[in-house]
Amino acid sequence: MAMLLSMIMRNVKNDVRIAVKTVGSxxxxxxxxxxxxxxxxxxxxxxxxxxxxxxxxxxxxxxxFPGIYFGIALSMGTTRRAAFIGLQVLKVVVAFAxxxxxALGIVCNNLLSGxxxxxxxxxxxxxxxYGLLAASxxxxxxxxxxxxxxxxxxxxxxxxxTICGGVFGGTIGVMGTDGMLPIIQMFTMPLWVFxxxxxxxxxxxxxxYWLFVRRYAVR
Amino acid sequence: MMSENCLVCRQVTKSYGKKExxxxxxxxxxxxxxxxxxxxxxxxxxxxxxxxxxxNRAGAGEITYNGQPVWENETALSALxxxxxxxxxxxxxxxxxxAKEYLKSASCFYPxxxxxxxxxxxKEFGIDKNKKICKMNKGMMSLVTITIALASGAPITIxxxxxxxxxxxxxxxxxxxxxxxxxxxxxxxxxxxxxxxxAANVLEEIIILNDGVVRLxxxxxxxxxxxxxxxxxxxxxDRAVSGYERxxxxxxxxxxxxxxxxxxxxxxxxxxxxxxxxxxxVPLQKIFVYxxxxxxxxxxxxxxxxxx
Numbered sequence: 138m139a140m141l142l143s144m145i146m147r148n149v150k151n152d153v154r155i156a157v158k159t160v161g162s163x164x165x166x167x168x169x170x171x172x173x174x175x176x177x178x179x180x181x182x183x184x185x186x187x188x189x190x191x192x193x194x195x196x197x198x199x200x201x202f203p204g205i206y207f208g209i210a211l212s213m214g215t216t217r218r219a220a221f222i223g224l225q226v227l228k229v230v231v232a233f234a235x236x237x238x239x240a241l242g243i244v245c246n247n248l249l250s251g252x253x254x255x256x257x258x259x260x261x262x263x264x265x266x267y268g269l270l271a272a273s274x275x276x277x278x279x280x281x282x283x284x285x286x287x288x289x290x291x292x293x294x295x296x297x298x299t300i301c302g303g304v305f306g307g308t309i310g311v312m313g314t315d316g317m318l319p320i321i322q323m324f325t326m327p328l329w330v331f332x333x334x335x336x337x338x339x340x341x342x343x344x345x346y347w348l349f350v351r352r353y354a355v356r
Numbered sequence: 357m358m359s360e361n362c363l364v365c366r367q368v369t370k371s372y373g374k375k376e377x378x379x380x381x382x383x384x385x386x387x388x389x390x391x392x393x394x395x396x397x398x399x400x401x402x403x404x405x406x407x408x409x410x411x412n413r414a415g416a417g418e419i420t421y422n423g424q425p426v427w428e429n430e431t432a433l434s435a436l437x438x439x440x441x442x443x444x445x446x447x448x449x450x451x452x453x454x455a456k457e458y459l460k461s462a463s464c465f466y467p468x469x470x471x472x473x474x475x476x477x478x479k480e481f482g483i484d485k486n487k488k489i490c491k492m493n494k495g496m497m498s499l500v501t502i503t504i505a506l507a508s509g510a511p512i513t514i515x516x517x518x519x520x521x522x523x524x525x526x527x528x529x530x531x532x533x534x535x536x537x538x539x540x541x542x543x544x545x546x547x548x549x550x551x552x553x554x555a556a557n558v559l560e561e562i563i564i565l566n567d568g569v570v571r572l573x574x575x576x577x578x579x580x581x582x583x584x585x586x587x588x589x590x591x592x593x594d595r596a597v598s599g600y601e602r603x604x605x606x607x608x609x610x611x612x613x614x615x616x617x618x619x620x621x622x623x624x625x626x627x628x629x630x631x632x633x634x635x636x637x638v639p640l641q642k643i644f645v646y647x648x649x650x651x652x653x654x655x656x657x658x659x660x661x662x663x664x
Contacts, residue, residue, distance in 0.1 A: 140430035143467075151464040209458065211411055212440055213465040216568045253467075355411040355440075 144215055146224025149230075155206055212355045221350050225277060225343060233267030236261040266335040273309060273342035361387040361435070363408060363512055363544075368417030369568075370403055375405050380566030381417070385512065385546065392559035393548040394663070396648055401548045401563050402440070405514050409438035421512075423457045428532060433465050437510030441517060442497040453514070455492075455500050456485035468509025475505040478635035478663075494521030502530055507538050514546040527551070531558045552641045556580070562640070566648045571586050574638070583643050584624055587613040588633035596629055615646055 162291050241260045278293075363385040370378040377400040384625060385391060385408075395401050406412035408419055408424045410433055418425060421432040421498050442458070444451050459478075463469045478485060481499040489497060498521050498574045506516050519527045538545060562579055564572040572579070586597055590612040600616040607613075615638055618624065 140434065144430045144434070147464050151461055154464070180490055181445060206461070208446075209453075209461055210465065212438065213462055213504075214409070214436060214438075216410070216428045216430055216433060218428060219430060316656065352413055354413065 141216075141219060144219035145222045145226070148210060148215055148220050149226050151210060152208070152223055152227040153230065156231060207350070207353070208355050211353065217350050217353060221343075221347055224346075228269060228272040228276065228339075232265050232272055234266035235268040238264075266331055269335050270338050277342040277345055319346070324330045359510060363426075363436070363516075364420045365404075365408060366418050366420075368404070368407060368419065369415040370400070370407060370412070371415055378407075381568070381570055383563065383570050383573065386545060387511065387544050388542050389544055389560045390534070390558060391544075391546045391561045391563055392552070392555055393400075393456045393546055393563045393565060394531070394550070394552055394644055397539070399648075400568060401565055402516055403567065405438055405516055405546070405548060406440075406631070409514065411435070411438060419557045425597060429656045432538060432585065436514070437466060437505055437508040438503035438514045438516070439501045439508070439518075442489055442492075442501060442519070444492075444497070447544045450488075450490035451637070452488050452490055454486055454488055455483055458489075458504065459485065462504045462508065466508040466510060470507050470509050474503055474507035477533070478508060480533070481526070494598060495521070495523065496521075498522055502533075506533065509541070514545070514548075516548045519548065519551055520545060527554060531555070534558060552644055553639060556640045563645060566645055580637065580640055581645060582650070583597035583638040584616055584618070585613055585636045585638055586616060586630060586633055587636070589628070592629070592632050596624075596633055600624070603643070 207220055209215065365381055365383040365385075368378055368381040369376065372434070374477055381404060383404075393401055402410065407414045408426070410419070410428065413427065416462065420426065421429075421435060426432045426433050426436070428663065442451070446453070453611050459474060462472075463471060475482075481503065483496065483499055483503065484655050487496070489500075492500070498518055502515065505513050507516070519530060522530065531554070534547075537543065547555060556576060559576050560570065562574055563570060583603065586593055588596075590607060590610050590613070593612040597614050597616050599620065600622070601618050602614055604615040605612065616624070625633065629635070
């Protein structure tokens with residue numbers, strides 16, 4: 138057990154190192170699209186779509202990286218279960234980090250607008266759940282595209298991100314700038330449904346990921 | 357009695373589709389030696405090595421380290437390092453990872469990683485850590501692989517064709533560094549290589565993989581000492597080599613050269629045939645060629661003239 142825990146920690150350390158490395162570049166992508174979306178005036182369908190696309194892509198890119206690095210980790214002596222558990226830990230860590238970012242954003246926004254500083258526990262919790270959902274979808278898609286392989290796998294990945302971004306963004310575009318709230322409310326009302334969806338999706342994506350991983354052969 | 361820390365492979369088989377690559381491999385790797393694993397292209401060397409280190413699953417059979425199964429065993433895998441060839445392509449296209457990312461991952465995963473030694477090797481080999489793998493030539497990729505293997509500190513370290521793409525100077529440097537590390541740490545090394553003559557001075561034991569099984573596992577010097585070329589007039593040669601195992605026969609006119617292999621305890625009466633026969637040592641590479649001949653190759657290589 139001690140060796141398993143030690144190996145899981147080595148995987149988490151390696152995955153966090155990779156994730157931090159990609160955060161900078163993905164953050165730049167997010168900032169670009171957010172600024173573009175805001176500067177383009179009254180947000181229309183495409184500007185919001187691209188804004189939301191920018192939120193989705195980092196999650197997917199972030200979580201397929203361990204999929205890319207999975208073979209390298211295996212070739213360096215980790216076990217499949219330690220690598221798998223390490224990745225699930227990383228998902229929770231990143232989802233938690235996202236929820237903290239939301240809280241920070243809300244506090245900053247309230248401070249700048251002169252309102253009393255307040256954090257939204259519900260918003261944080263929702264963002265945490267959304268983060269886990271996106272990560273679960275992300276790592277399943279990442280590994281599935283790996284299984285498909287090659288340029289076709291990359292095309293599949295980009296296509297899914299574009300469609301999801303377009304659907305979410307298009308919805309927001311129709312509803313206007315406050316369109317984010319109904320989306321978040323969709324996930325928070327009722328809360329138990331949202332939580333159940335998060336748990337079920339995490340379990341299903343984790344299970345399907347494990348089914349890919351358990352007999353993975355390094356080539 | 358088997359020593360501790362042995363890597364044991366029992367009746368391992370592996371097939372890819374209908375093609376059976378490994379057909380019941382039995383092998384014991386004892387600690388504190390440098391082994392050479394040699395075999396023809398496609399015989400299953402890399403497959404065997406990846407199965408030994410839990411990176412690929414065997415069809416049947418068992419692999420144990422220190423008596424414990426290797427598959428998905430954190431304790432066993434922490435003692436093994438299989439440093440394999442880097443690929444210029446990965447997943448969606450070119451491998452744009454940098455050498456330093458491989459080295460950082462290695463430092464995460466190998467519990468005995470020697471960072472100071474890795475830095476020394478990087479300087480020694482002139483590796484640019486910020487260079488992308490897809491931009492490296494084959495030799496440079498091999499040097500990254502060698503650095504990871506030597507600095508891993510793993511009790512059993514396996515290198516798959518480590519000198520592929522290296523120039524003569526770097527190959528010589530690698531062998532010197534390997535011996536230096538071996539003397540320093542007494543780790544076990546397994547080298548899979550095609551450049552047999554050069555490696556012969558480094559390898560303590562030779563393992564020949566052929567036809568899906570271990571054809572031979574023997575001390576290198578004993579193997580070389582057990583084989584002789586006997587050269588002279590054909591009737592004299594035939595008389596002299598009767599009763600010995602013949603590995604190869606070459607004849608040009610009345611001159612015949614036969615390679616014989618002595619059984620344990622056997623010797624060849626060189627003095628008896630002084631003046632009639634020339635007896636000489638056989639290069640290890642030639643021994644390998646003779647021992648791994650396929651059916652139909654007993655009379656030497658096919659010639660285009662035979663088909664004309």
